[in-house]
Amino acid sequence: MFMFLRCLKVLIFGFSISTSVMAELMIEITKGSDSALPIAIVPFAKQGGLTVPEDIARVISNDLQRSGDFDTLATSRMLSLPSAMEQIHYRDWRLLGQNYVLVGQVSYDAGTQRFRVQYELVDVHGQKRLIGEILSAPGSGLRKLAHLIADKVYEAITGVRGAFSTKIAYITLKNLAGGKQEYRLQVADADGQNAYTLFKSHEPILSPAWSNDGQHLAYQSFHSGRPAIYIQHVKSGGQRKVTGFKGLNSAPMWSPDDSHLVMTLSKDGNAEIYTYDLRNNSLDRLTNHYAIDTEASWSPDGKELVFTSDRSGKPQIYRMNLRDRKPQRLTFEGRYNARPRFSVDGKSLYYVHQVNGDFHIAAINMATGENRVLTSTPLDESPSVAPNGRMIIYATNRNDKGVLAVVSVDGGAKYFLPSDYGDVKEPAWSPFLN
Amino acid sequence: MEQDSRREGRIHSRPQDNALNKRHLLASLGLHLIAVIVLAFSWSFSSTPEVVVPKYLEARVATEADLAPLREKKQAEERARQQEADKRRRAQEEKKRQADEAKRRKQEEVKKKEAARKETERKKALMEKKKKEAERKKQEADKKKAEQERERKQEQLEKQRLEKELKERERLERERIEKERQQREQALAERLAQAEAEAERRADEMARQSELAALEASETERYLGLIKRKIENRWHKPPSGEGLSVILAIRLLPTGELAGVRVKLGSGSSALDQSALVAVRSVKKFPVPESTAVFEKNFRSFDMKFTP
Numbered sequence: 001m002f003m004f005l006r007c008l009k010v011l012i013f014g015f016s017i018s019t020s021v022m023a024e025l026m027i028e029i030t031k032g033s034d035s036a037l038p039i040a041i042v043p044f045a046k047q048g049g050l051t052v053p054e055d056i057a058r059v060i061s062n063d064l065q066r067s068g069d070f071d072t073l074a075t076s077r078m079l080s081l082p083s084a085m086e087q088i089h090y091r092d093w094r095l096l097g098q099n100y101v102l103v104g105q106v107s108y109d110a111g112t113q114r115f116r117v118q119y120e121l122v123d124v125h126g127q128k129r130l131i132g133e134i135l136s137a138p139g140s141g142l143r144k145l146a147h148l149i150a151d152k153v154y155e156a157i158t159g160v161r162g163a164f165s166t167k168i169a170y171i172t173l174k175n176l177a178g179g180k181q182e183y184r185l186q187v188a189d190a191d192g193q194n195a196y197t198l199f200k201s202h203e204p205i206l207s208p209a210w211s212n213d214g215q216h217l218a219y220q221s222f223h224s225g226r227p228a229i230y231i232q233h234v235k236s237g238g239q240r241k242v243t244g245f246k247g248l249n250s251a252p253m254w255s256p257d258d259s260h261l262v263m264t265l266s267k268d269g270n271a272e273i274y275t276y277d278l279r280n281n282s283l284d285r286l287t288n289h290y291a292i293d294t295e296a297s298w299s300p301d302g303k304e305l306v307f308t309s310d311r312s313g314k315p316q317i318y319r320m321n322l323r324d325r326k327p328q329r330l331t332f333e334g335r336y337n338a339r340p341r342f343s344v345d346g347k348s349l350y351y352v353h354q355v356n357g358d359f360h361i362a363a364i365n366m367a368t369g370e371n372r373v374l375t376s377t378p379l380d381e382s383p384s385v386a387p388n389g390r391m392i393i394y395a396t397n398r399n400d401k402g403v404l405a406v407v408s409v410d411g412g413a414k415y416f417l418p419s420d421y422g423d424v425k426e427p428a429w430s431p432f433l434n
Numbered sequence: 435m436e437q438d439s440r441r442e443g444r445i446h447s448r449p450q451d452n453a454l455n456k457r458h459l460l461a462s463l464g465l466h467l468i469a470v471i472v473l474a475f476s477w478s479f480s481s482t483p484e485v486v487v488p489k490y491l492e493a494r495v496a497t498e499a500d501l502a503p504l505r506e507k508k509q510a511e512e513r514a515r516q517q518e519a520d521k522r523r524r525a526q527e528e529k530k531r532q533a534d535e536a537k538r539r540k541q542e543e544v545k546k547k548e549a550a551r552k553e554t555e556r557k558k559a560l561m562e563k564k565k566k567e568a569e570r571k572k573q574e575a576d577k578k579k580a581e582q583e584r585e586r587k588q589e590q591l592e593k594q595r596l597e598k599e600l601k602e603r604e605r606l607e608r609e610r611i612e613k614e615r616q617q618r619e620q621a622l623a624e625r626l627a628q629a630e631a632e633a634e635r636r637a638d639e640m641a642r643q644s645e646l647a648a649l650e651a652s653e654t655e656r657y658l659g660l661i662k663r664k665i666e667n668r669w670h671k672p673p674s675g676e677g678l679s680v681i682l683a684i685r686l687l688p689t690g691e692l693a694g695v696r697v698k699l700g701s702g703s704s705a706l707d708q709s710a711l712v713a714v715r716s717v718k719k720f721p722v723p724e725s726t727a728v729f730e731k732n733f734r735s736f737d738m739k740f741t742p
Contacts, residue, residue, distance in 0.1 A: 025736040026681075027662055029710075032671035032742070069673070099670070099712050123708070125715030130708070159674030159705025390673060 036071035036413070037157065038097050039064060043075055044104040044117070045083030052106050053139045056117060059146035060102065063164040063191065064154065066406065067390065068413020073098060085120045085129055093124040100124060102153060114138050117145060121153050131156045147189065148434070163388040166190045167430040169198070169208040169217055170395075170404060174422030184421070185219060187234060190386070190429070192404070192417035199232060199239065207251050208426060211258045214433045218242070218252040218261055229263055231278075242276060251295050252276075256302040262286075264294040273307055286325055293318075293327075295339050299346050306330065306340040306349060317351055319366070331364060333371060339382060343409070344389030350374070350409075352381050361394050361407065374411040384429045385409075393417075395425040465557055653723045654732050660721035669713035671742040675706035679741035682710055686733055690722040698737060710740040 041061040046052055064070035075081075079092040083105040093101050104119035120132035131152060137145040144165065151162030172184045183205040188195035199205065203222035210217060211231075218231045228244035229252045243249045247266035254261060261276045268285070271292040275284045287293040291311035298305060304321045311318075311327075315338045318327040331337035336354035343350065343363075353362035355373060361383045364371035377396040384393050389409065396405050398416060402423030407414045417424075680701035685693040695714045700707050722733045 025658075025732045027658060027665070027736065027738045029662065029665050029669060029713075029738060029740045030742075031666045032669040033667055035670075037670040069670075094716075094718070099716060123712060125712055155705075157705060157708070158672045159703050160672070 034412075036069055037099055038073065039070050039100040039102065039153075039157075040073040040078060040093060040096065040098045041102045042078060042081050042083070042104075044106050044119070045081070047105060047107040050106065050108050052115065052142065054142035054146060056104070056106065056142060056146040056149070057102070059143055059191075060150040060153065063147060063150035063162075066191065066413065066415050067154065067162075067164075068408035068410075069154070069158055069390070084118075085122050085132075088122055088124075090124055090127050098124050100130070100153075100157065102149075104149075109136070112136070115142055115145075117142070117149075119149055121156055143189070143193070147191075160390060161388045161432070163386040163391065163429075163432070164190055165434055166387060166432060167214075168192070168384075168393060168404070168417075168427055169210060169430065170424055170427040171205050171208065172419075172421045172424050173402070182422075185217065185232075186421075187217075188417075192419075195421075198234065198237060199230075206426060208428045209253050210428050210430045211254050212256055212431050213258055214431045216258075217428070218254065220250045220252065229261070229276075231261075242278070248294075253297050255298050256300060262296040262298060262305060264296070273305070286320065286322075287327065289327075297341050299342050300344065301346060306342065308338040308340065317349065317364075330366065330369075331371075332369075337362075341383055341385055343385060344387065350383040350385060350392055352383070361392060363409070372411070374407050374409070375405070375414070377405060380405075382426050384427050386429045387431045391429075393427045393429050395427055650725070650728045650731070653725060653728045657721050657723050657728075657733065664717055664721065665713050665738065668716045669740065670709055672703070672705040672709045675701060675703050675709070675742040678703050678706055679739055680707045680710050681737055681739045682714060683735065684714060684738055685735045686720050686722060686729075688722065688726065688729055688734075690720040692717065692720065701740075706740070706742065710738070713740070714738065 041057045041064070043055070043057045044052075061072040065072045073096060077096065079096065080087075080089060082088045082101070082103050084103055088101060088103065101122045101124055102119060103122065104117060106118075107116045108114075109116055114136045115138070116134060116136045118132070118134045121130045122128070123130055133152075135145055135148070147164040150164040154160065154162035154164070166189075167187055168190055169185065169187050172186055174182045174184075176182050180202055183201050183203065184197045185199040185205050185208055186195050186197050198217065199219075199221070201221055201223035203225075205223070206220040208217050208219040215235070216231050216233055218229060220227055220229055222228075224241075224244070226244070227247075227249045229242045229249045230239050231242055232239040242252070242261065243263065243265065245265050245267035247269075248264055248271055250264045252261045252263045255275070259277065259279055261278060263274055263276055264271050265274050265283075266272070270290060271294050272285055272289070273287045273293045273296045275286060276282075277284070286296075286305070287307075287309070289309065289311050291309055292315075293307055293309045293311070296305045296307035303323070304319055306317055306319045307327075308315050309318050309327065310316070312329065314335045316329055317331040317337050317340045318329050320327050330340075330349070331351070331353075334354050336352070336359070338352045340349045340351040342348075347366060349364050349366060350361060351364070352359050353371070353373060354360075358378045359380050360373045360377070361375040361380045362371055362373045374392065375394065375396070377398070379397040380394050382395045386392070391406050391408055393404055393406050395402055397403070398405075401419070402425045403419050404417040404424050404427045405414060406417065678701040680697060680703075681699040682695055683698040684695050687693045692715065695711060697707050697711070720733075722729055
């Protein structure tokens with residue numbers, strides 16, 4: 001036995017020597033920088049003292065900066081202003097700590113009366129061009145073109161489609177002289193610019209919702225004297241009334257295929273959730289409970305709904321599979337959880353969550369129940385998710401005024417949208433429009 | 435005779451344990467028995483002279499019967515005389531007959547005796563012969579026995595000698611085997627001792643090496659950590675790369691400058707691959723150990739795996 005052990009010892013010793021010689025070195029990186037990715041958007045060169053109605057580089061830079069994913073370099077810090085890849089001194093940009101440089105130039109074609117915009121996105125460290133093309137637009141389309149370039153840059157670097165060319169709809173409220181109020185349904189670019197009014201009323205307008213093809217908005221309006229749900233064509237402005245039942249007609253949301261609206265009606269005596277088939281104008285009641293059931297929203301796959309109900313005594317969020325129609329409670333933390341919206345991948349919900357008396361936007365993982373608060377402003381409401389899933393627009397209060405704010409889904413970047421017309425609330429982010 | 439037979443019997447009953455002697459003994463016993471019986475008969479004949487006694491008693495009865503008629507006394511006396519005469523005559527005859535008989539008997543007796551003597555002689559001779567034969571046989575047997583005994587003893591001696599030899603051989607064999615076993619054991623012990631010594635030597639060597647290696651490892655660890663932190667600070671995870679990973683092959687110059695980087699195993703997401711490449715290329719100078727050996731071992735080229 002002793003001999004055996006000694007033999008074993010010798011054997012093991014010999015073996016352990018032979019095993020320790022291999023193993024190639026592999027450094028595992030799972031954590032990344034919390035800071036945004038440095039990128040320099042060099043002002044686009046204008047050929048021959050050309051006057052360009054839009055600062056394209058600035059629009060792009062603002063878009064990228066607001067996304068929270070990029071940190072754009074101030075023009076004042078740039079050592080040179082190249083307008084094409086071959087003009088780039090890489091060392092300069094490396095010294096400035098830039099990973100990418102976007103260069104471009106604008107020319108004008110008098111014949112077509114269009115501006116010709118050429119851009120190149122260059123990898124400073126790899127010293128290679130990632131993307132580049134030549135686009136053209138009339139002067140009025142240059143801002144849109146700039147958003148488009150921002151989308152392309154964003155996608156080239158992050159792998160996620162940019163949502164800078166999308167739009168937002170929202171409601172404004174202004175107190176007029178003589179105690180009257182004016183409500184407006186407005187549509188603007190995602191950066192809040194180029195806003196225009198789609199519909200206005202002295203009576204409340206609520207809950208605008210984009211159809212998934214981006215062509216229509218559904219909303220609730222009291223302009224006829226009592227609440228009704230309308231659908232309005234965004235381009236033509238054509239409006240039609242969908243429901244005007246006695247009692248509540250509120251919170252319309254589109255099904256993923258735009259064939260149905262889900263809405264809250266109290267025509268049967270109590271706030272219940274119904275689906276409305278837009279093809280044959282038929283109603284289907286989904287809930288039947290003495291409590292309030294409202295603010296329903298469709299999952300991206302169209303198989304289930306989430307909604308707010310106070311059937312537990314306080315507003316909480318429930319999910320309902322459209323096949324078995326059995327409500328299942330999702331939120332348990334806090335006394336107030338409402339107005340749920342699905343994330344783009346359908347795995348999470350964004351909703352209004354009350355913490356210590358303040359209302360914030362929170363996210364919950366539907367599989368794990370894990371939740372986190374994304375915003376820190378005091379009266380946050382009405383979250384709506386950008387079509388690329390990266391940002392959430394919501395309404396909040398700033399200086400006693402209702403404003404719109406945007407937060408990235410990871411809670412990082414936040415910014416407010418300018419509001420030049422009274423209180424702004426009930427934002428709705430459009431789908432991709434191009 | 436009885437004494438003879440006893441003597442004979444004694445002779446025969448000597449403890450000569452062989453079947454032949456037993457048979458002789460039985461035979462002689464039988465003969466003696468017969469002789470005794472014969473003699474006993476002859477003895478009984480010669481010792482019965484009162485065979486006529488019943489006749490005498492009868493006569494007395496007849497006399498008594500004649501007692502009653504006294505008148506016939508003379509007659510009776512006459513008859514008595516006559517009877518007496520008859521008696522005498524008969525007695526004489528009887529005497530004569532008896533004498534003859536006795537004579538004859540005597541002669542027969544003599545004859546018988548002679549025959550018995552002869553028989554005895556014969557038996558004696560036979561006995562003698564048998565005895566001699568037995569003795570001869572006994573001697574032969576004794577001789578044979580002695581011979582056998584001698585042979586047996588010799589065999590025993592031989593056997594003992596062989597056994598002794600065998601035992602000796604076995605002892606030697608055992609000793610040889612034990613010696614060999616001890617030799618083998620010693621050899622094994624020596625081999626093991628050598629191996630152990632070698633292992634210890636190697637362990638010492640390894641300990642020395644591992645001290646060096648530990649130094650190197652700590653150097654390696656330190657610089658790996660530095661490189662890792664540097665990359666982590668520079669890597670901007672693309673939001674699209676969840677669940678994917680990319681492996682880059684990195685080559686450095688001893689100065690720490692990047693000699694080359696390439697995608698060894700792409701993630702399938704060009705944004706993720708690009709983000710990793712940018713993170714690596716954005717490092718102007720990698721922290722590398724001063725020791726050339728350590729650099730050559732781990733930092734000349736290595737892989738880096740990015741998992742968002």
